[in-house]
Amino acid sequence: MSNENFQSRFDPGNADARWQAAWDEARCFEADSASSKPKSYVLEMFPYPSGRIHIGHVRNYTMGDVLARYRKMQGFEVLHPMGWDAFGMPAENAAMEKGVHPAGWTYDNIATMKGQLKQLGFALDWSREFATCDASYYGHEQALFIDLFKAGLVYRKESEVNWDPVDMTVLANEQVIDGKGWRSGADIEKRKLNQWFLKITDFAEDLLDGLGTLEDWPQKVRLMQENWIGKSQGLEFSFELSNGEKLPVYTTRPDTIFGASFVAVAADHPVAQSLDSDAARDFIALCKKGGTTAAELETAEKLGFDTGITAKHPFTGAELPVYIANFVLMDYGTGAIMAVPGHDQRDFEFASKYSLPIPRVVASSLEEAGKPFAGEAEAGDGVIVNSGFLSGMAVEEAKREVITRAEAGGWGKGTTVWRLRDWGVSRQRYWGTPIPFIHCETCGVVPVPKEQLPVKLPEDVSFEQPGNPLLRHPTWKHVACPKCGGAAERETDTLDTFVNSSWYFLRFASQPADTPFDPAEIATWLPVGQYIGGVEHAILHLLYARFWTRALAHIGKLEVTEPFASLFTQGMVTHETYSRKIDGREVYFTPAEVDRSGTGAVLTADGAPVDIGKVIKMSKSKKNVVDPEDIIRDYGADAVRWFMLSDSPPERDLPWSEAGIEGCGRFVQRLWRLFAQCGNGGAGADANHDRALDRKLNQTVAAVAADIEALSFNKAVARIYELVGAVEKAELSSTRSDAIRKLAILVSPMMPHLAEEARAQFNLGIGLVAEDRWPEVDPALLVDDEVTIAVQHMGKLRDTLTAPKGAPKEDLEALALASEKVQRSIDGATIRKVIVVPDRLVNIVT
RNA sequence: GCCUCUGUGGCGGAAUUGGUAGACGCGCUCGACUCAAAAUCGAGUUUCUUACGAAGUGCCGGUUCGAGUCCGGCCAGAGGUACCA
Numbered sequence: 052m053s054n055e056n057f058q059s060r061f062d063p064g065n066a067d068a069r070w071q072a073a074w075d076e077a078r079c080f081e082a083d084s085a086s087s088k089p090k091s092y093v094l095e096m097f098p099y100p101s102g103r104i105h106i107g108h109v110r111n112y113t114m115g116d117v118l119a120r121y122r123k124m125q126g127f128e129v130l131h132p133m134g135w136d137a138f139g140m141p142a143e144n145a146a147m148e149k150g151v152h153p154a155g156w157t158y159d160n161i162a163t164m165k166g167q168l169k170q171l172g173f174a175l176d177w178s179r180e181f182a183t184c185d186a187s188y189y190g191h192e193q194a195l196f197i198d199l200f201k202a203g204l205v206y207r208k209e210s211e212v213n214w215d216p217v218d219m220t221v222l223a224n225e226q227v228i229d230g231k232g233w234r235s236g237a238d239i240e241k242r243k244l245n246q247w248f249l250k251i252t253d254f255a256e257d258l259l260d261g262l263g264t265l266e267d268w269p270q271k272v273r274l275m276q277e278n279w280i281g282k283s284q285g286l287e288f289s290f291e292l293s294n295g296e297k298l299p300v301y302t303t304r305p306d307t308i309f310g311a312s313f314v315a316v317a318a319d320h321p322v323a324q325s326l327d328s329d330a331a332r333d334f335i336a337l338c339k340k341g342g343t344t345a346a347e348l349e350t351a352e353k354l355g356f357d358t359g360i361t362a363k364h365p366f367t368g369a370e371l372p373v374y375i376a377n378f379v380l381m382d383y384g385t386g387a388i389m390a391v392p393g394h395d396q397r398d399f400e401f402a403s404k405y406s407l408p409i410p411r412v413v414a415s416s417l418e419e420a421g422k423p424f425a426g427e428a429e430a431g432d433g434v435i436v437n438s439g440f441l442s443g444m445a446v447e448e449a450k451r452e453v454i455t456r457a458e459a460g461g462w463g464k465g466t467t468v469w470r471l472r473d474w475g476v477s478r479q480r481y482w483g484t485p486i487p488f489i490h491c492e493t494c495g496v497v498p499v500p501k502e503q504l505p506v507k508l509p510e511d512v513s514f515e516q517p518g519n520p521l522l523r524h525p526t527w528k529h530v531a532c533p534k535c536g537g538a539a540e541r542e543t544d545t546l547d548t549f550v551n552s553s554w555y556f557l558r559f560a561s562q563p564a565d566t567p568f569d570p571a572e573i574a575t576w577l578p579v580g581q582y583i584g585g586v587e588h589a590i591l592h593l594l595y596a597r598f599w600t601r602a603l604a605h606i607g608k609l610e611v612t613e614p615f616a617s618l619f620t621q622g623m624v625t626h627e628t629y630s631r632k633i634d635g636r637e638v639y640f641t642p643a644e645v646d647r648s649g650t651g652a653v654l655t656a657d658g659a660p661v662d663i664g665k666v667i668k669m670s671k672s673k674k675n676v677v678d679p680e681d682i683i684r685d686y687g688a689d690a691v692r693w694f695m696l697s698d699s700p701p702e703r704d705l706p707w708s709e710a711g712i713e714g715c716g717r718f719v720q721r722l723w724r725l726f727a728q729c730g731n732g733g734a735g736a737d738a739n740h741d742r743a744l745d746r747k748l749n750q751t752v753a754a755v756a757a758d759i760e761a762l763s764f765n766k767a768v769a770r771i772y773e774l775v776g777a778v779e780k781a782e783l784s785s786t787r788s789d790a791i792r793k794l795a796i797l798v799s800p801m802m803p804h805l806a807e808e809a810r811a812q813f814n815l816g817i818g819l820v821a822e823d824r825w826p827e828v829d830p831a832l833l834v835d836d837e838v839t840i841a842v843q844h845m846g847k848l849r850d851t852l853t854a855p856k857g858a859p860k861e862d863l864e865a866l867a868l869a870s871e872k873v874q875r876s877i878d879g880a881t882i883r884k885v886i887v888v889p890d891r892l893v894n895i896v897t
Numbered sequence: 898g899c900c901u902c903u904g905u906g907g908c909g910g911a912a913u914u915g916g917u918a919g920a921c922g923c924g925c926u927c928g929a930c931u932c933a934a935a936a937u938c939g940a941g942u943u944u945c946u947u948a949c950g951a952a953g954u955g956c957c958g959g960u961u962c963g964a965g966u967c968c969g970g971c972c973a974g975a976g977g978u979a980c981c982a
Contacts, residue, residue, distance in 0.1 A: 099982050139982065212980075223980040271901055275977075278900050345978050349898040378898095397898080471979095478980065548982070587976060589901080594979095623976085668975085698909040698922060702902095704975080706909065714923055717936090724937090765910070769921035776921095841917040846963040848917055886962055892916050896962045 061723035063687025066808040071172050073807070079821050080119075080174040082130040084561075084572050091127035092576045093119040094556055096584030096592075099136045100160035100182070104167040106624040106669055107585070109679045110705060113695040113801075114621060114764065115583050116173045120800040121759045122580075123174070124825040130576050132559040133168065133175045135161050135182035138189075138483045138548045140223060146482075146514040153482040154510065157184055167680055171688045172803050174821070179559050183551035184482070188558060190505025191567035192550060193487035195603065197498045200488075202606045204250045207496070210475050213342045214242035218517040221479040227342040234517070240339045246477035247486055247544060251598045254605075255280055255469045257612075258597055267617035269702075272589045279590050281470025286454050287385065288463025290314060290362035292373065298322060298362060301384030301468055304391060305457070306449035309438035310412035311389040312402060314362045315355065315376035320386045323375045326358060331375070338377045353378055353401045365462055366439060376401060384468050392428065399428035412438050413446065474595065476547040481512060481520045483545030491532035491539040500533050506541070519543055552592055553599035556582075556614060570609060577609075578616040583762075586620035586702075593618070619762050622704040626675040628664035629654075639674035643681070647709070666706055677707055686716040689802035693718065696764040696801055718772075719805055722798065725779060726809035729791040741786035747777045748790045749832040755797055756825065764801075771798060792816060793826045841892040842867045844876040860887040867893035 074080065095115040098108050112133075119131040135157075142153035149156075161182055168175070181188050199205050213222040217235035221244070226233045251258075259280045262273045286305035289297040300314065316322045318338035323331070334356035341347055354377045361370035371389075378397050379388055392402035392409040402409050413433045414420050420436035435441045435449045444452060457463030477486070485506040487499040499506055509527040512520035521527060521543040532539035554567070556579055561572035584592075593615070600614040629640040629652055646655050653660050669676045682691050694715040699705040751774040758767035774794065781787045792815045799806035799820045806820045816823065835856060840863060842850040850872040854863060864885050867873060873895065880897035887893050 096982095101982090136982070141981080221980080224978095225981045269902095275901050279978085281900095343980085346898075349978090351898095475979075480980090547980075549979095552982085585976090585982090586902085587982080590977060591979065592982085665974095700910075703910090704903090708909080708923075710923055711909075718922090720936090765921090769911075772921050839917075843917085843963075846916095846961095851917065884962065886916090888916055892963090894916080894962055 086128040088128040117800040137182040137184040189484040249474040305453035307391040310391040316387040317381040319381040477544040488542040494534040582615040690715040843894040
């Protein structure tokens with residue numbers, strides 16, 4: 052027992068920093084592109100430097116870290132980098148609220164957060180770190196943007212923004228609350244601006260097809276992207292209008308054409324814009340109210356304006372009224388629709404409101420042709436009714452028939468329409484990548500010559516008034532035209548921050564000074580072997596990154612088209628909220644301010660109770676946050692890491708619990724005590740072998756490896772608990788000491804500091820655990836030779852019995868029928884059938 | 898509104914993918930050690946029932962010898978919804 056006097060407790064306050072320094076010194080985690088080992092690129096979504104690391108980051112980076120450390124132990128050369136998604140709105144908000152410069156605020160935050168990440172002992176290659184707000188990063192982005200422009204993938208067009216008429220500025224969607232500006236409180240309206248766009252729609256088909264190759268992506272993400280891209284087959288045809296013009300419309304349901312009872316156009320549509328009446332102008336102005344989000348547009352009350360124009364139905368010749376409708380989008384299809392209220396819910400609501408006919412043209416059978424609607428549209432499948440030559444056809448057949456007739460008659464054609472819209476990348480803001488173009492009155496829009504890149508942000512800006520500081524900067528935008536040398540102006544819009552995050556993973560893999568990346572080096576690392584991040588990025592970030600990669604491949608910069616071979620989307624960290632109503636407003640308190648030891652919750656400061664709210668995602672606004680640094684100080688990095696991996700499956704939400712982290716802290720010490728016993732009880736020649744423990748050890752090594760590879764960390768944790776329990780209970784033997792040595796390796800991806808400290812203190816091995824190999828498994832020890840068989844009568848469990856593995860069916864049946872409990876249950880009834888599943892169960896059917 | 902996902906003990910969850918529901922952990926209860934407490938160790942812990950046993954995986958129905966798992970219909974919550982990142 053002499054070992055136990057060594058040090059009875061593991062002291063993370065002492066050990067953590069020491070081992071972090073040891074890994075740094077040995078440069079364990081710097082990736083060598085020239086290595087002959089197989090390569091593995093493990094990447095977590097890089098953080099926005101908001102100020103301090105939050106628990107969601109800790110969870111995300113712990114998962115990646117376990118995988119990176121495990122892959123390294125499996126003999127891979129691992130690239131596991133980290134950097135900063137450093138442009139964005141919060142820096143400008145801080146500038147306005149606190150009077151600090153966005154750059155200073157951002158780089159201070161990065162310094163703080165880097166220190167916090169270091170305390171967690173992540174196996175990161177910090178030599179590749181950068182921030183997207185470094186001119187050495189965004190300058191290359193500007194060069195790529197110009198390349199895409201030259202390839203015809205960048206263009207300008209008018210597009211709507213949220214306009215705050217009081218602050219005279221553009222607002223982000225999240226800054227519009229209930230249709231009002233968050234600072235001014237003014238009613239927000241839609242306003243058109245000339246903006247920059249990327250032609251993601253050129254790649255719609257390819258982005259859709261590519262999803263089929265992403266077998267290691269979650270099915271739900273692929274489905275979401277598929278629906279977002281939204282390929283639809285339909286009919287485009289033109290109505291002849293009573294004013295003599297033609298109105299092209301697009302429909303995905305040509306089969307319901309006989310059910311059309313009116314026609315609707317968007318407020319921006321030329322037909323609407325050309326109306327010369329105050330009432331029409333007032334209605335179009337009404338449609339301008341409110342923000343631009345889809346959720347707002349689609350949930351708003353359906354409103355329409357009868358233009359007085361009519362449209363002639365191509366088959367019946369009926370004159371249908373043409374409305375301006377607020378739910379028709381100019382961006383989708385032709386900006387005009389044939390409305391079939393019986394079989395589209397939006398059209399149904401509109402028709403009900405304006406007392407328009409709602410004919411039925413689809414029913415479950417021809418006999419149901421006269422059935423009334425039950426207060427809502429029927430969008431489902433069925434047979435066509437009340438539709439002349441289409442009646443009696445199935446929906447799909449009718450679609451084909453209408454398209455055929457339209458094409459034959461020359462008044463329409465079958466077309467493919469995409470829901471996906473081009474990517475608007477213009478932002479009327481300061482803290483982003485300047486769009487590297489110059490507007491010249493004689494030469495038009497001219498790219499900045501590459502030798503003049505990067506176009507750097509000016510530092511002397513003020514945020515005392517709302518709006519884009521670049522626009523009102525006294526000198527910055529005034530430059531000579533690169534073509535004609537005349538007076539010209541810089542573009543003052545900056546790029547969407549999603550552009551920054553669309554290629555950072557390339558820059559991590561290769562970062563030459565003079566070009567964005569070296570294609571040969573990219574080829575050694577890409578695609579990313581495992582990408583891990585929040586499911587909230589399932590569509591936008593991941594689709595934009597897929598597009599940007601394709602676009603670069605299209606212009607010959609890259610070979611890869613899919614940047615992320617395998618994707619994992621993690622859940623959020625949640626906690627209950629604490630609040631009080633003070634003067635009618637909900638005031639929130641952090642868990643650290645609240646004592647939860649009794650039945651309710653009381654504020655430590657005044658001892659009076661607070662209300663306990665729902666368990667929701669940790670957020671600053673609800674104050675239900677825990678600062679990782681506090682927990683690391685109290686329990687050590689390994690306990691925090693272990694908690695992040697325990698219990699909850701990584702794709703699900705993780706409820707933070709004080710009791711849970713305490714339990715993890717206790718487990719760290721329990722392991723420490725076990726490691727201390729390694730030398731005990733015979734590493735000698737006469738040491739006995741414990742076959743059962745050896746089997747358990749081998750099974751655990753194999754299972755933990757499989758669980759880590761599947762990112763099922765909660766299952767790996769449960770396996771380790773089981774093994775620890777078995778080792779603790781086992782008699783002293785050489786097997787037991789061997790198990791303890793291997794246990795230190797097994798837990799090292801999760802608890803690297805403890806593993807290193809225990810190995811050094813108790814002689815569990817040579818060298819750094821981080822540099823060691825994953826234990827070999829003896830396949831012969833993986834299978835048990837006895838199995839437990841369930842015996843059922845009519846599907847209900849009546850008995851269990853033990854049988855040798857692989858026992859023949861007849862033996863199992865005989866054993867089952869011999870059971871007294873089974874016989875009592877059968878009670879003399881005639882046995883009709885016996886189902887035997889080898890090594891599993893016997894079910895007797897009477 | 899639309900798209901996607903989730904729902905199992907007091908709590909987080911497991912279940913070899915159609916074959917013993919509740920592994921493992923947290924919490925709680927009892928016991929050992931201690932003058933006492935903490936720590937640690939041991940036993941127990943789905944519900945109902947004295948027991949035999951029965952019920953049970955959000956709700957309703959279906960397929961099957963057998964359903965947490967598959968199918969249909971609901972309900973609730975979460976994420977996204979193109980300028981939060």
